Amino acid sequence: xxxxxxxxxxxxxxxxxxxxxEKALAAFPHREQVEVVHRSFELDPGRAxxxxxxxxTMLTKKYGMSAQQAQAxxxxxxxxxxxxxxxxxxxxxxxxxxxxxHRLLHFAKExxxxxxxxxxxxxxxxxxxxxVFTEGDERLVELAIExxxxxxxxxxxxxxPAAYADDVRADEREAxxxxxxxxxxxxxxxxxxxxxxxxxxxxxxxxxxxxxxxSPLKLIDDGGAEACGPDGCAVPQH
Amino acid sequence: xxxxxxxxxxxxxxxxxxxxxEKALAAFPHREQVEVVHRSFELDPGRAxxxxxxxxTMLTKKYGMSAQQAQAxxxxxxxxxxxxxxxxxxxxxxxxxxxxxHRLLHFAKExxxxxxxxxxxxxxxxxxxxxVFTEGDERLVELAIExxxxxxxxxxxxxxPAAYADDVRADEREAxxxxxxxxxxxxxxxxxxxxxxxxxxxxxxxxxxxxxxxSPLKLIDDGGAEACGPDGCAVPQH
Numbered sequence: 001x002x003x004x005x006x007x008x009x010x011x012x013x014x015x016x017x018x019x020x021x022e023k024a025l026a027a028f029p030h031r032e033q034v035e036v037v038h039r040s041f042e043l044d045p046g047r048a049x050x051x052x053x054x055x056x057t058m059l060t061k062k063y064g065m066s067a068q069q070a071q072a073x074x075x076x077x078x079x080x081x082x083x084x085x086x087x088x089x090x091x092x093x094x095x096x097x098x099x100x101x102h103r104l105l106h107f108a109k110e111x112x113x114x115x116x117x118x119x120x121x122x123x124x125x126x127x128x129x130x131x132v133f134t135e136g137d138e139r140l141v142e143l144a145i146e147x148x149x150x151x152x153x154x155x156x157x158x159x160x161p162a163a164y165a166d167d168v169r170a171d172e173r174e175a176x177x178x179x180x181x182x183x184x185x186x187x188x189x190x191x192x193x194x195x196x197x198x199x200x201x202x203x204x205x206x207x208x209x210x211x212x213x214x215s216p217l218k219l220i221d222d223g224g225a226e227a228c229g230p231d232g233c234a235v236p237q238h
Numbered sequence: 239x240x241x242x243x244x245x246x247x248x249x250x251x252x253x254x255x256x257x258x259x260e261k262a263l264a265a266f267p268h269r270e271q272v273e274v275v276h277r278s279f280e281l282d283p284g285r286a287x288x289x290x291x292x293x294x295t296m297l298t299k300k301y302g303m304s305a306q307q308a309q310a311x312x313x314x315x316x317x318x319x320x321x322x323x324x325x326x327x328x329x330x331x332x333x334x335x336x337x338x339x340h341r342l343l344h345f346a347k348e349x350x351x352x353x354x355x356x357x358x359x360x361x362x363x364x365x366x367x368x369x370v371f372t373e374g375d376e377r378l379v380e381l382a383i384e385x386x387x388x389x390x391x392x393x394x395x396x397x398x399p400a401a402y403a404d405d406v407r408a409d410e411r412e413a414x415x416x417x418x419x420x421x422x423x424x425x426x427x428x429x430x431x432x433x434x435x436x437x438x439x440x441x442x443x444x445x446x447x448x449x450x451x452x453s454p455l456k457l458i459d460d461g462g463a464e465a466c467g468p469d470g471c472a473v474p475q476h
Contacts, residue, residue: 002240002428011466033408043466063470073471080464112348170271178455182467190427193455196463206458217416217431220444225434226318228249228281229420232301233311 001030001211006039006175006185007118009098009132012077012088015122017184017197019084024203030211038109038118040102040171041183044095052096052133080197087127096133099168104140106164107157108149117147189214239268239449244277244413244423245356247336247370250315250326253360255422255435257322262441268449276347276356278340278409279421282333290334290371318435325365334371337406342378344402345395346387355385427452 005021007014025031053061059070074090081088101121108117120143124132132139137158144154157163178187186194186203188210194203227234243259245252263269291299297308312328319326339359346355358381362370370377375396382392395401416425424432424441426448432440465472 008466012471013464013466016464033412043468059470065470077471110350174271182465184465187455190452191456193457194459195457196465198459198463202459202463209458214428217425218429219431219433220447221432221436221440225436225440226251226254227420227422227434228246228251230281232297232303233249233251233315 001033001189001207001214002035002037003207004037004039004187004190006041006171006180006187007183008041008043009101009118009121009125010043010095011041011183012081012126013197014184015086015088015126016077016080016084017186018118018122019081019086020197020200021184021186021203023084023200024207027204028207028211030207034207036115038105038114039175040105040168041175041180041185042098042102042168042172043183044097045099045172047097049097049100052094052131055093055095058095081126087123089127089129092129093126094131094133099165100137100140100158101132102168102171103164104144104154104157106167107154108144108147111149113147113149117144117149120147239271239427239445239452240273240275241445242275242277242425242428244279244409244418244425245421246279246281247339247356247359247363248281248333249279249421250319250364251435252422253324253326253364254315254318254322255424256356256360257319257324258435258438259422259424259441261322261438262445265442266445266449268445272445274353276343276352277413278343278406279413279418279423280336280340280406280410281421282335283337283410285335287335287338290332290369293331293333296333319364325361327365327367330367331364332369332371337403338375338378338396339370340406340409341402342382342392342395344405345392346382346385349387351385351387355382355387358385 005018007018025034028034055074056067056070059065059073060067078088078090105114105117108114121132124130124143130139137155140158141151141154145151175185178185178193180195182195184197186206188194188206191213192206192210194206243256245256263272266272293312294305294308297303297311298305316326316328343352343355346352359370362368362381368377375393378396379389379392383389413423416423416431418433420433422435424444426432426444429451430444430448432444
């Protein structure tokens with residue numbers, strides 16, 4: 001079974017939701033047969049690369065909240081994150097463009113290091129004092145190295161704005177086609193969807209339901225064909 | 239959409255079937271949104287690693303064919319391969335255990351080089367005079383390098399019989415669960431199956447049918463949840 005998770009590094013509920021999903025997955029009897037893939041989704045795709053703001057400022061300007069409302073939201077997120085054993089800085093975090101992080105995550109996927117990198121990006125953005133947005137490519141290269149990627153290769157990906165850009169855009173188009181207008185968004189075997197940072201119990205239910213519901217394949221042209229099996233390579237009679 | 243192809247390097251119809259599938263894929267309008275994954279299947283899993291035989295000898299001993307029948311089968315395969323633009327040596331090929339090749343293909347998958355490697359392994363086994371079975375690990379390391387993999391890393395994978403062994407076994411269990419008892423076996427979005435080296439037209443039909451049949455996701459707990467969208471990160475009211 002395959003679970004695809006659309007998310008953004010700048011999305012607090014994605015950070016929390018991933019932990020809740022992983023709690024359910026760890027207890028799922030068929031977890032060894034579950035493959036997890038991360039898909040790109042930008043919450044703020046129109047923001048220019050260098051346009052970085054404090055989270056509270058962004059929330060007040062973009063959504064017209066009061067600073068108090070914005071701060072209360074952050075405190076709530078901090079509480080929810082702590083309940084999942086996650087660190088979450090409720091003050092002085094930055095918000096910025098995440099397109100390069102998504103490009104790097106696609107590179108990491110090709111190298112089998114995607115889950116390692118997304119976890120490090122989340123931690124860097126939500127739990128660490130250093131901003132993940134203001135230090136340029138070298139901060140992301142550091143995280144790529146920590147995820148087990150080659151420094152020069154990661155640097156080359158970041159330096160070339162076209163590298164993996166199509167992969168990010170393709171993920172975003174697919175999210176729209178699947179009806180996801182917010183993240184995190186979980187898709188199980190392209191049959192079941194779970195929207196949002198649901199409780200672990202809901203993910204457990206989704207895993208069980210999708211697993212039980214796997215249907216037999218519909219065979220196209222079941223008339224027999226040229227194939228090899230334990231009894232040799234035959235040309236069956238149609 | 240995702241297409242998984244179960245196959246074995248020692249399977250001539252897999253070599254031919256891959257070319258037929260790729261012909262259909264190249265003409266498929268949504269080909270950019272099709273991801274292809276190779277899955278492991280051993281035709282002769284009981285054969286010991288060093289037990290190498292000429293193909294004709296294997297066919298006569300294992301399947302009780304006459305040498306003439308076996309040779310005629312090879313000539314037929316050569317004709318079918320040529321029709322797909324593939325080289326195929328109808329004489330003096332070897333047969334042997336492919337487990338290490340499958341382990342290496344899983345390593346290549348992690349590094350984003352699986353399709354390159356499987357193509358090189360097929361070519362080495364079916365089109366080249368040198369045996370891919372008798373020269374030990376270094377022949378496979380050569381092919382790994384040609385596929386863009388790191389030589390030392392490939393060597394380490396081959397030297398450790400446990401490396402990626404579980405991945406190979408998991409693919410083989412899944413093939414059995416999906417009802418595949420021969421290869422090549424193509425699975426589209428875990429919904430449609432195509433067994434054998436069918437004509438390109440059948441693959442084209444399967445791609446079209448699976449694409450058109452993608453069903454809307456069934457949402458689990460559609461009551462709204464903690465998610466972030468273009469309008470901010472909200473805690474919807476259940």
